[in-house]
Structure formats: structure tokens, C-alpha cells
Amino acid sequence: xxxxxxxxxxxxxxxxxxxxxxxxxxxxxxxxxxxxxxxxxxxxxxxxxxxxxxxxxxxxxxxxxxxxxxxxxxxxxxxxxxxxxxxxxxxxxxxxxxxxxxxxxxxxxxxxxxxxxxxxxxxxxxxxxxxxxxxxxxxxxxxxxxxxxxxxxxxxxxxxxxxxxxxxxxxxxxxxxxxxxxxxxxxxxxxxxxxxxxxxxxxxxxxxxxxxxxxxxxxxxxxxxxxxxxxxxxxxxxxxxxxxxxxxxxxxxxxxxxxxxxxxxxxxxxxxxxxxxxxxxxxxxxxxxxxxxxxxxxxxxxxxxxxxx
Numbered sequence: 093x094x095x096x097x098x099x100x101x102x103x104x105x106x107x108x109x110x111x112x113x114x115x116x117x118x119x120x121x122x123x124x125x126x127x128x129x130x131x132x133x134x135x136x137x138x139x140x141x142x143x144x145x146x147x148x149x150x151x152x153x154x155x156x157x158x159x160x161x162x163x164x165x166x167x168x169x170x171x172x173x174x175x176x177x178x179x180x181x182x183x184x185x186x187x188x189x190x191x192x193x194x195x196x197x198x199x200x201x202x203x204x205x206x207x208x209x210x211x212x213x214x215x216x217x218x219x220x221x222x223x224x225x226x227x228x229x230x231x232x233x234x235x236x237x238x239x240x241x242x243x244x245x246x247x248x249x250x251x252x253x254x255x256x257x258x259x260x261x262x263x264x265x266x267x268x269x270x271x272x273x274x275x276x277x278x279x280x281x282x283x284x285x286x287x288x289x290x291x292x293x294x295x296x297x298x299x300x301x302x303x304x305x306x307x308x309x310x311x312x313x314x315x316x317x318x319x320x321x322x323x324x325x326x327x328x329x330x331x332x333x334x335x336x337x338x339x340x341x342x343x344x345x346x347x348x349x350x351x352x353x354x355x356x357x358x359x360x361x362x363x364x365x366x367x368x369x370x371x372x373x374x375x376x377x378x379x380x381x382x383x384x385x386x387x388x389x390x391x392x393x394x395x396x397x398x399x400x401x
Contacts, residue, residue: 118172121161165225192325289377342391347371352377357369
């Protein structure tokens with residue numbers, strides 16, 4: 093049965109806090125809801141701080157009986173920026189599938205997430221990730237399945253290069269210089285969301301610009317985005333590992349996703365035994381407010397499957 097502990101307007105929200113998670117990394121995090129409820133960890137995608145998880149969605153999830161934790165991954169927001177410079181040549185080589193040494197891997201990002209759960213005293217949690225975050229939560233379920241109650245992978249892929257590709261029109265944007273200053277970043281960010289956002293629910297430009305300014309002001313690091321990008325580009329094909337995942341799994345994708353082709357979602361759901369595939373018409377590579385109830389309800393549904401196991 094799905095809990096309904098409170099209305100979204102009544103949900104308790106913590107201040108932003110810091111957690112040491114090992115290897116010299118501190119993560120900035122924030123919680124929504126009652127710590128006695130089921131823990132739900134949210135992982136954002138490439139270059140995205142925790143503030144890209146809309147507080148309204150976090151409150152909705154908390155009202156459904158989750159203790160929601162959102163956080164800045166390393167190299168985003170107020171979390172640790174790690175050493176290591178990435179060059180355009182390295183990125184081009186990685187895009188071409190050639191061997192490149194990355195400053196860290198998706199496994200390292202998964203270990204950061206486990207370290208945050210340790211800090212919170214949480215043995216296992218429901219995990220939800222979008223895009224790169226989906227790749228990390230898949231990795232978590234493969235590496236330490238006993239710590240994952242349920243898995244939700246949104247607009248993500250398996251790491252196999254023949255699925256989940258980017259539209260070629262996006263490559264100049266992905267390789268663009270992000271160090272030209274705040275207003276240049278804001279303009280580029282708004283243009284990016286106009287390209288990759290949900291075609292059925294077009295992003296509001298004023299909202300996109302406000303979010304970009306907040307992202308810059310909380311500690312945007314252009315090199316951090318490139319380090320994360322290299323972790324994504326050098327990821328292994330997780331298909332064999334996903335075949336061994338036994339936790340309840342939900343895969344959400346939009347047929348109109350230009351950043352990660354819907355084939356990536358289909359391949360993820362096909363690889364995990366018993367996974368539910370939810371294809372949302374009109375959805376692209378974002379989480380528009382009009383879809384919050386749909387997505388939150390699906391997350392609650394897969395979490396309930398974990399309780400029935």
C-alpha cells in the first residue's frame with residue numbers, strides 16, 4: 093500500500109548540509125520529509141546540481157511516504173571539485189570511442205552515493221537517477237545490490253554505444269566552451285534546454301534562465317562538467333551486469349529525447365529481468381512540472397514492489 097504521510101505543503105525541508113564521503117570528497121545535500129519514512133536518494137545528470145531536482149517534485153515524493161535526499165554530485169554545486177584537467181582533444185577521442193584516461197569513473201560516483209547513505213546512517217535506499225544519474229544508480233544496483241531497495245533509471249542508457257546516442261545536432265553544444273562567464277552560461281543553458289527539453293511540454297525560458305543563474309551562483313565549474321562528461325564517455329557497457337540485477341526496477345524515457353535516444357531506455361529495461369518500462373509521450377530530456385505526478389506515482393509503484401518482495 094502506498095503511504096500518504098502528508099500534503100506537499102506540509103513537508104519538512106532541511107538546510108543544505110555537508111557530508112564527508114571518503115577520498116577527500118564532501119557532498120552537499122538536502123532532505124525532504126520524515127527521516128522515519130523510506131529513504132529515497134535522487135541523483136541528477138551531467139553538470140546538474142541537486143537544485144535541478146524541482147523542490148515541488150521532492151515535496152510530492154515526500155508526501156508519498158519517502159524521506160527524500162537530493163545532493164550535489166562531486167564537481168557540481170557546493171560539493172567538492174576534484175583535480176584533473178580535461179582537454180577538448182580528450183573529449184573528441186572519447187566521443188570517437190578511443191581509449192582515454194578519465195579523472196574518475198561512474199563507480200567512483202556510485203561510491204560517493206554510498207558514502208552519503210553511510211553518513212545518514214541508511215543501510216539501503218530506493219535510488220532514482222536521471223541521465224548520468226541513471227547510469228550511476230544502475231552501477232549502484234550492480235555493485236552493491238543489498239543497498240538498493242528499488243531502482244529507477246530516467247532518460248538514461250546502458251553504456252552500450254549502439255543505443256542511447258545523442259542527436260548529432262547536439263555535439264557542438266556538448267563540446268562548447270563553458271568558461272565565458274555567468275551571462276554567457278545563462279544564455280547557453282537556456283538554448284540547450286530549448287533543444288533537449290520535452291517537445292510536449294516546452295521549457296519556460298524565464299524559468300530556464302533563473303535556474304541557470306542559480307546553478308552558476310552555487311558553484312558552477314566548467315572543468316567539473318568535462319570531468320563528469322569523460323566519466324560518461326568512458327563508461328563500460330553495463331548490459332551483462334544489469335542482467336544480474338534483481339531489485340524492482342523502473343525505466344522512464346521519452347520518445348522525443350534528443351540527448352539520450354529512447355533506445356537507451358528500451359535497452360536498460362530489456363536487460364533487467366522484470367523491469368517496468370514507462371514511455372511518456374511528449375517527454376524529452378527534462379522533468380517538466382506537468383509530469384511530476386506521473387513520475388512520482390511510478391516511483392512509488394516500483395518502491396511498493398520492493399515492499400512486496
